[in-house]
Amino acid sequence: MPTTHLLQIAKKLAHDAGKMALKFQQKGFTVDFKDGNPLNLVTEADKAVDDFLVKTIRNNFPDHSILTEESGAIDGPGDYKWIIDPIDGTSNFAHGIPLFAISIAITHKGKPIIGVVEIPGLKESFWAQEGNGAYIGMKRIEVSKVNSFQKALMATGFSYDRQGERFDKNMKIFHEFYKPSLGLRRSGSAAMDLCFLACGRYDAFWEYDLKSWDIAAGKIIVEEAGGMVTNIDGTPLNPKNGALLATNGSLHNTLLEKLKALGADKI
Numbered sequence: 001m002p003t004t005h006l007l008q009i010a011k012k013l014a015h016d017a018g019k020m021a022l023k024f025q026q027k028g029f030t031v032d033f034k035d036g037n038p039l040n041l042v043t044e045a046d047k048a049v050d051d052f053l054v055k056t057i058r059n060n061f062p063d064h065s066i067l068t069e070e071s072g073a074i075d076g077p078g079d080y081k082w083i084i085d086p087i088d089g090t091s092n093f094a095h096g097i098p099l100f101a102i103s104i105a106i107t108h109k110g111k112p113i114i115g116v117v118e119i120p121g122l123k124e125s126f127w128a129q130e131g132n133g134a135y136i137g138m139k140r141i142e143v144s145k146v147n148s149f150q151k152a153l154m155a156t157g158f159s160y161d162r163q164g165e166r167f168d169k170n171m172k173i174f175h176e177f178y179k180p181s182l183g184l185r186r187s188g189s190a191a192m193d194l195c196f197l198a199c200g201r202y203d204a205f206w207e208y209d210l211k212s213w214d215i216a217a218g219k220i221i222v223e224e225a226g227g228m229v230t231n232i233d234g235t236p237l238n239p240k241n242g243a244l245l246a247t248n249g250s251l252h253n254t255l256l257e258k259l260k261a262l263g264a265d266k267i
């Protein structure tokens with residue numbers, strides 16, 4: 001199947017899903033907790049958008065596999081797999097903050113070929129196709145050229161599990177990195193953070209405990225924009241590990257060294 005055809009479909013789906021999410025934000029929605037954790041919200045919109053995406057993909061591509069945050073894994077016999085976060089940034093969404101994203105990635109025989117991240121609240125569509133660069137709308141994007149830590153504006157995020165060692169570790173990193181850098185941000189949407197890195201708004205992003213649906217689309221967008229994405233210890237990204245470092249490339253070794261000095265690579 002031509003990749004460009006799949007890309008057009010993924011872009012249209014993300015756009016329609018974004019419109020659906022915005023409508024929910026206007027008319028209201030119910031909110032639940034996930035896994036009994038009062039910090040981990042899931043709204044009616046997360047489920048409805050997930051359902052819309054899964055049903056449309058199943059109808060059009062019955063042999064494709066799908067993995068989404070709200071529906072889990074649906075295995076198909078084909079070579080293609082869709083990896084989807086229907087709403088990345090649910091806490092923002094639930095509080096009326098327009099910083100949330102629909103994140104859709106497609107892999108072929110395990111290799112990422114397409115990434116689409118729609119941010120309806122900002123009217124921004126990020127996308128990338130393997131080997132063809134990364135874009136926001138029609139405009140080609142590139143990572144920044146910042147190569148000093150002092151000039152770097154960076155972002156991170158924190159998981160809903162605030163009891164674990166990883167949470168404390170990232171708080172320590174946040175504390176240690178803030179003063180000597182240009183500044184740090186915590187937007188509440190990892191998919192959006194990766195896109196902001198891809199287009200040069202941020203110079204680096206890291207986080208522990210991310211899931212494959214948070215990062216699959218953003219990773220290919222960053223890489224196609226000339227950036228670098230690895231595990232937080234510098235080894236090739238393993239989405240099951242969830243601890244990720246993404247940079248503009250120029251800052252990667254500096255960040256790895258600083259993270260290592262704080263013991264961040266050990267957990």
Ligand code: IPD
Nearest residue numbers: 088089090157158159188189190
């Ligand atoms: C969350 C967001 C957030 C990140 C969390 C994720 P969700 O995804 O990406 O920025 O810090 O780790 O779980 O729950 O809003 O889809």
Ligand code: CA
Nearest residue numbers: 085088089214
């Ligand atoms: Ca997410």
Ligand code: CA
Nearest residue numbers: 069085087088
């Ligand atoms: Ca989500």
